[in-house]
Amino acid sequence: MTRRWVVAFGVLVMTIIGGSALRADDLTGASRILCTCVQATRCLEGGDCVIDLPWNLNIPQFIEIDLVSKRLGTTPASGENRATVADTLRREKGKIVLQGLENGRAFSLFIDEASGMLSAAVAADGQAVAVFGACTPVPSK
């Protein structure tokens, strides 16, 4: 009897934790999001790849994305004033995809709306950078 209660309690806890994790950073319906880059890998055409902290590769620590204007930019607090506008934005089946080109670098961002997880790739001549991070909705002003 006691064992059943323990199992039932465990299942309940896992359900609560798992449920909240899935709901965390739900971007559904958000028009502005804030993304943070956690890990980056840079690969050169020779096959050498190195994992590094994003800011060591000049990837902004935080990127604000306006999903209406397709604008990606650094936060005002960073003092960096860097921005670019994506050429395309598609939002379907719970996925957000942004693609563009800037200074000879092509970029693609893939964001899962339900979890807020970010996967991005930047490709340039002879090299590619893969970036992973997470996004959260920005409350409207």
Add this chain to the structure above:
Amino acid sequence: MKRTIMLKLAVLLLAGGAALVQAVLAQQPTGEKTLAATMNVYVFPTKGQKPEQQSQDEAACYTFAVQNTGTDPFQLQKQSQTQAQQTAQQKEQAKQAGAGAGASGAVKGAAAGALIGEIASDDAGKGAAYGAAAGVIAGRRRAHAAQGQATAQAEQQGAQAQQATAQQLDNFKKAFSVCLEAKNYMVKF
């Protein structure tokens, strides 16, 4: 007759009491710090020297110690205060320099402007070894590191100066003590 004896006894007791009180008061500290006491050196006259004599002996030994060690504790104290101020100033300067570097980094970032185009950019030497990418954040990190280094250097210099001052003071106290011991005082510091 008995009354006269009692009176004489009373007078004698009073006189003795007064003398005792005077003797005790003479041994009590006056509240003024002696020269040795200001340096946390404890001096006891083993031959019953009077305070005036002790004061003279301490002054003589102070001069002796200054001449023999080349150190004047009161000058040292002033130097120590000046050094502490200099250390604080150097630390402040390092802090301001770091802030300046951050500002220039921000200006550089404002001029660069590209969000994606700057990622992993090593235009200074294409194909250069990994780590050549120089960015605003990297610049800011370097500035912070330099600031930390300058602050640590200032702190180290301050600590070294303090250590040197303590050593000089210790030498002075040794010379001062030797002199006073020769004049029949027990000395501890």
